[in-house]
Amino acid sequence: MASPFDGWPIRVAIPVGLVVSLLVVWALDRPNGRWSARLRKRFLLGVPWGTLVSVTFVVGVYLFVQHGWEHWRNPVTVAFASWSYLYPLGVVLGPFSHAGPGHLLGNVTSTLAVAPLAEYYVGHYPTRRGEQSFGSWRTNPWLRAFVVFPLGVGVVGLCTSLFAWGPIIGFSGVLFAFIGFALVRYPLGTVVALSAQGVVQTVYQALQNPLVVQGASASYSKPWWFGIAVQGHALGFFLGVVAGLLVLRFRDRATPPALRTWTGTLLVATSLSLWALWWYRGVETYVLFRGLGIVFVLALATLVTFAVRTHDATSFGPGARQAGTVLVFVPLIVMAGVAAPVNLTTVQGDGNVEGATGVQVRDYTVLYAEDVPNQKVSVVDVSVGGETTSVDTSGVIVVNEGREVWTREVTKGQLAFAGRRAVRVGGVGWAETVFARRIGWSAVGGGAAYQVWLRPADDGWRHAYASDPATADPVVAGMNVSIVPADDPRKNPFRLRLTNGSTTVASRPLPTANVTVSAEGVQFTRENDVVYARVDDTRVRVAKKESYN
Known part of the structure; x- marks a missing residue:
């Protein structure tokens, strides 16, 4: 109904x-009409055109470069991340590409909320005494609105790509630059603007799905803070603050009270999770340094407040002003110094994993492997505080030596939960999909045995991986029962194996549905997706076929 x-x-x-x-x-x-008069005073026709042009460009990249128009929920991402300085396409497009519709929506709505405030600070009309609009190209409001501001956005985007640590994808670095820039002049206004982002996103979602009916269901999820590019966000924030201070100094404006700047910075940095400092710890395990993150945010608020307040020429001298600017430049210099060796990387060897069988899609290799070194995380092995940059990874891996790509696109856990996942590869002007599929059996109390296949969109399934055997807890007639991935998975992917100690007593193909096989006096019967072992009048369950969501 x-x-x-x-x-x-x-x-x-x-x-x-x-x-x-x-x-x-x-x-x-x-x-009085003050608000509309204020907008027309700073904006051409009262509209933040630079923001709209920038957002249109970002959405256009998602739709037409990443092929989001064809696959809205599964765009091409691996070709458009800033993997290395040796991959210029990724460096240029990474800051303007996105990992999915949720990523795009969050950045676009936040930009629409806060970027107009930053653009208002810059203005479309000259503010220096004696300058007139259209007096030169620099004072032309049309150029300032449609060229200068979007060009500045592009430059900041490239800086976030060049100087963030490791590969990035997404407009959030530029978004944080907008935030840092606006905080310098309008700290509490920035807090209000970011609150408005929630309203914008909620209205958009209401237009998409006015009525939502949902029940409880199983799901696979990583920690919410996994994947947040804190280093890219912090870099963008510092870039914005420095740019805001330069404009403040150029125009010689009064600065907000220190308490207002400190409060605004602390609220913004905390609400936007700049404190969420995290790292990898082995396969699908991650660590969040929450306490250290709070200390970082407090130091950040203090630093920004000092830098902004000392720019007040009526209260502080030139020495204090210079000290404030230098202190903000220090984090940028440090981040740029670290970024150079981290980002000047290449895929180790040919990037392929020894013993792994993959499928080839043009210049990409897609494979499945477990417990292999992540060749992009462990560029330089460093151990600090018990954590290390050398970690192992498991899942569907995409390799492209020419594009400096080595990335795990689907984790082992994601494939185990879903049973089937799609990976999009491509480049400018083309895109293809590779499907990954897992079939497995869980031994009672003894883990799972499984096989993994890969299939390009225009070809058949190819076997990619076989796990170790899984041994059930029940002992039947003095023997252990194991589920073993078969050597030839095309006929029957799994076998039953009976062992006595380290000696294999018997091996039989796993029975098909409602079929019984016998070995060493033990009858194995498969009832739908469950296998039972029977000896005389005793029957125990030994295995169950994996089910997926």
């Missing part, structure tokens, strides 16, 4: 309600 709270009527009601609300506000404020 259709609900009155779903479909086009409610989708129309949302924008109509928004327009009506804004009209009421405009009517109440009409006697």
